[in-house]
Amino acid sequence: MTRPGPRVIENLRGLRVAVVHAPDQDCDALSSQLRRIGCEPVPIWPAPVAVPQGVDLVFLQLDHGTHPSKTWALDEAAPAIIVVLEYENPVMLKALLDSGALGVLVKPLRPAGVLSTLVLAQGLGGYLKRQEAKVRKLEESLKAHRDVAKAAKILGELKDVPESQAFELIRNQATRRRISMAQVANAIINAQDVLKDLSEG
Template identity: 45%
Template sequence: MSRLFDDLRHLRVAVIHPPGEDRDILQGQLKRIGCQVRWIWPFCQARPSDTDVIFFLVDREQSPSADWCQTETEAVLIALIDYENPTALGALLATNASAVITKPFRSFGILSTLVLARSSNDYKKRLNSKVKRLEDTLRSRREIEKAVHILAERKAVSTSEAYETIRRQATAQRIPVAQVATELIRATEAFDKMGL
């Protein structure tokens, strides 16, 4: 938790919002927090580079149609809205925002929203990383099972003997079992295509 607060002074923040009183309030609070703030207007079609947090406006005239608002980014996305109706909420849900701030902006609430959005985004990244590792593990297991069945069928041995053969090859070559399994599958497919 303390890391989240300590990092605030080093945050590179982009704010996509037209000039005016609301932007001034947001600017004042972000500068008091110690963030390095960059202002962008009109709404940009490419994600601002070198940023940790992006505040972006979702309103009637300028709905965020850029793809970067709707996909995973390294930067934390915080939406800024000035009204709540089905159209605005639909546009908000189409984004990948971790938090939202409604107008009129007040200095109270910006810090807590920023901290919560960053924490939520970090948690989401950790979950995505775990999901990716699990998907990789499942993919590897499927490859190993397929290779074991191919080897057992071709050599007329049990599946446990086929697995041990693959495992010994992996140990001898100092590579993962899944890599040996993938190579076996590819070689088998290549031989099958040639009719061998």
């Protein structure tokens, strides 16, 4: 049986990690530790407006002169972000929340803490992406149910049959055409919209 510890470390090897940090001693220390872990540090400076692309994780220097835009936190496709704080005050803590970071390191940077923060951020990032995918799937499913119910009502009124029977007609049509009930429902809804526009025109 494979122990989970070594596998967690192994999963970090080969990761491309953006180091959005001014060139200095802390930047060098962080990059060196990332190389020891097995990651590939990608130096980026000055800080870009958008989240760096083509990387698996981002270390972001956060100070009075470097505040990422809120689009960083809103970008669902963005890699996990670890903030490097120079000091802690209300302004920096607000910027920390706005960044959408999943981990924090405080200067002066030391090798200890980089690995555990990296593991935590990578794990949380993967978990959040899986949860977001589930939410999107549930939202799509809920919309499909609403569309089918709306289409069944339209069809029921059109054919003067109960909605339960209209629902079965939609199901049968979907089975016959080998498409989803939501697709049949959308066709019915769109057809009604077209007819309504024509009658009003």
